[in-house]
Amino acid sequence: RIFTAPEQLTTTSYDFIVVGAGTAGCVIASRLSENPSATVLLIEAGVSDNGTDSAVLSTPFLAAQAVGTIFDWNYTTTSQVGLNGRTMPYPRGFVLGGSSSINSMVYARGPSEDWDRIATTSGDDGWSWNNLQQFIFKNERHAPAWNNRSNVGEYNPKVHGHGPLMTSLTANPSELDHRVINTTAELADEFPFNLDLNSGDGLGFGWLQSTIGDSARSSSATAYLHPALNSRSNLDLLLNTQVMNLISTGGAATTLNGVRASQSETAANFTFTAAKEVILSAGTIGTPQILMLSGVGPKEELEKFDITTLVDAPDVGRNMQDQPIFFLQWAANGDTLFSFLNDPDAINAALAQYEQNKTGLAASSIVFNTIGFLRLPDNSSLLENGDPSSGPHAAHYQISFIDTFNGNGNQVAPTDGNWISGSVVLISPTSRGSINLTSSSAFDHPLIDPSFFTTSFDIGTAIEAVKTLQTFLAASAFDGFIGSPVTNLTTDAQIEAYVRAAAVTIKHCVSTAKISKANETGGVVGPHLQVKGVDGVRVVDASIFPFTVGGFPQAEVYIVAERAASLIKETWSL
Numbered sequence: 001r002i003f004t005a006p007e008q009l010t011t012t013s014y015d016f017i018v019v020g021a022g023t024a025g026c027v028i029a030s031r032l033s034e035n036p037s038a039t040v041l042l043i044e045a046g047v048s049d050n051g052t053d054s055a056v057l058s059t060p061f062l063a064a065q066a067v068g069t070i071f072d073w074n075y076t077t078t079s080q081v082g083l084n085g086r087t088m089p090y091p092r093g094f095v096l097g098g099s100s101s102i103n104s105m106v107y108a109r110g111p112s113e114d115w116d117r118i119a120t121t122s123g124d125d126g127w128s129w130n131n132l133q134q135f136i137f138k139n140e141r142h143a144p145a146w147n148n149r150s151n152v153g154e155y156n157p158k159v160h161g162h163g164p165l166m167t168s169l170t171a172n173p174s175e176l177d178h179r180v181i182n183t184t185a186e187l188a189d190e191f192p193f194n195l196d197l198n199s200g201d202g203l204g205f206g207w208l209q210s211t212i213g214d215s216a217r218s219s220s221a222t223a224y225l226h227p228a229l230n231s232r233s234n235l236d237l238l239l240n241t242q243v244m245n246l247i248s249t250g251g252a253a254t255t256l257n258g259v260r261a262s263q264s265e266t267a268a269n270f271t272f273t274a275a276k277e278v279i280l281s282a283g284t285i286g287t288p289q290i291l292m293l294s295g296v297g298p299k300e301e302l303e304k305f306d307i308t309t310l311v312d313a314p315d316v317g318r319n320m321q322d323q324p325i326f327f328l329q330w331a332a333n334g335d336t337l338f339s340f341l342n343d344p345d346a347i348n349a350a351l352a353q354y355e356q357n358k359t360g361l362a363a364s365s366i367v368f369n370t371i372g373f374l375r376l377p378d379n380s381s382l383l384e385n386g387d388p389s390s391g392p393h394a395a396h397y398q399i400s401f402i403d404t405f406n407g408n409g410n411q412v413a414p415t416d417g418n419w420i421s422g423s424v425v426l427i428s429p430t431s432r433g434s435i436n437l438t439s440s441s442a443f444d445h446p447l448i449d450p451s452f453f454t455t456s457f458d459i460g461t462a463i464e465a466v467k468t469l470q471t472f473l474a475a476s477a478f479d480g481f482i483g484s485p486v487t488n489l490t491t492d493a494q495i496e497a498y499v500r501a502a503a504v505t506i507k508h509c510v511s512t513a514k515i516s517k518a519n520e521t522g523g524v525v526g527p528h529l530q531v532k533g534v535d536g537v538r539v540v541d542a543s544i545f546p547f548t549v550g551g552f553p554q555a556e557v558y559i560v561a562e563r564a565a566s567l568i569k570e571t572w573s574l
């Protein structure tokens with residue numbers, strides 16, 4: 001059943017209350033309600049993904065356009081010292097499916113070493129790559145592109161499972177994509193081809209997989225939530241309602257089984273009670289905010305807003321890590337998608353074709369189809385103070401190839417010609433930021449400070465990455481195709497200035513409620529994701545990762561959520 005206001009609910013007590021119908025929350029609510037004896041309430045602050053303007057969520061071609069709309073929390077960062085004092089928009093999904101409904105749909109699980117490091121960090125071998133295979137397979141399955149293009153040799157069917165989330169390769173590989181793949185044959189030692197970046201071997205160059213199936217975005221709402229809502233009576237969804245904080249409704253003060261929610265700062269407050277557990281899946285920003293407003297957080301932070309400290313948990317909202325991205329552009333002498341993307345008539349025709357029969361350029365990923373994950377050389381001076389990646393087969397940075405002009409910030413785009421772009425993403429940054437409260441009101445946005453490029457490792461790695469991208473595009477596979485760069489970057493100082501002026505978030509923030517060993521004082525949640533110092537609350541979302549992920553985070557969040565659902569079911573013998 002779906003409710004759009006708290007007063008519509010006919011009961012206030014459920015076995016489980018899941019906070020946030022995002023990437024993780026929809027998985028949890030769907031898996032827990034598989035057992036008809038368990039009652040589940042899922043509370044989402046944002047809007048439905050089936051309403052006004054929702055074509056922007058489901059149409060693959062429009063994937064990037066939900067940012068900045070009613071489907072986005074529309075956060076802004078604090079002024080970033082490492083980026084010349086700039087602030088920037090900080091998008092997060094405000095809709096069923098959360099960020100999986102508005103993201104760029106890249107599906108990349110990252111290296112096996114990421115998971116083995118989480119197992120070591122938490123002291124729980126259940127998080128190791130090998131032990132997680134069952135959950136990976138339970139989550140995802142490969143789907144053909146709409147045109148059934150043969151993609152033999154572009155992915156490995158053996159590493160894909162049988163879950164509800166669909167992933168696929170592009171229906172329309174570009175000339176640029178073929179040249180990228182040819183470069184991996186030409187310079188195989190330096191830039192090896194990787195048949196499937198989802199195999200646990202997260203290094204090298206390969207074809208990108210996107211969360212698209214049946215010609216539409218596959219999100220945690222489409223894959224998990226809607227099928228569950230359509231077929232079960234023990235799952236209630238409450239939309240447009242924000243959880244403010246957790247309270248004790250009797251018993252020990254540290255048993256936080258009460259969930260306080262409201263539709264606005266001035267609307268009535270409601271309390272719902274979980275007989276078994278509350279699962280916080282409000283994401284890397286929402287989860288630490290709710291914890292702090294519940295008295296679980298750094299004491300000195302809570303005191304600033306007269307919030308009584310229930311548990312002095314210094315790591316709540318700390319250790320925030322995100323991956324910065326910036327773009328470089330080159331003139332191209334062959335066909336690129338630039339002309340299509342600058343022709344409103346062609347775009348309208350593609351959208352009309354999609355509307356009619358879900359085919360054509362709007363029905364799959366098109367501009368961004370190939371990617372490479374790379375390491376610094378072993379003897380790099382940047383690694384003298386330690387290696388922040390999860391192991392010798394995990395990336396420090398990533399470069400990718402875009403079949404059009406992709407500008408940075410206010411960069412003015414050309415109006416004709418053909419262009420391609422390369423992006424650089426720092427995968428294992430050492431900068432650490434934070435989420436802090438701005439008031440004791442849940443309806444005030446918190447302070448979001450990713451602290452981009454505040455370490456010499458981060459800026460040094462970005463400089464290396466630019467040079468690698470330049471070397472890659474100088475391969476003879478690109479002869480006759482690549483023209484002049486839009487910005488000539490030759491010295492380290494030029495690259496550094498460019499990065500500080502251009503970089504923005506790729507929106508991969510993690511680690512504000514990080515996992516740690518059961519007996520460790522640091523960290524926010526234990527190995528089974530229970531919040532330390534309180535009873536009855538788990539965190540299941542991207543905030544639990546101890547480090548940035550070596551792939552793209554949504555795949556990792558799904559994996560965490562599938563295992564967490566299984567742990568919760570085990571706890572309650574469901």
Ligand SMILES: Cc1cc2nc3c(=O)[nH]c(=O)nc-3n(C[C@H](O)[C@H](O)[C@H](O)COP(=O)(O)OP(=O)(O)OC[C@H]3O[C@@H](n4cnc5c(N)ncnc54)[C@H](O)[C@@H]3O)c2cc1C
Nearest residue numbers: 020022023024045098099103104105106243286542552554
């Ligand atoms: C624009 C964008 C592009 C991205 N591109 C990619 C990509 O291509 N590939 C990739 O792997 N990752 C990408 N990411 C990141 C990835 O989508 C996220 O890391 C991941 O989806 C986070 O999952 P989550 O469950 O932690 O949080 P979310 O999916 O964000 O879910 C949190 C949910 O909780 C709700 N919520 C928050 N606070 C409250 C509250 N107080 N009360 C009730 N509900 C609340 C939110 O509205 C939201 O629905 C992108 C992210 C964005 C924003």
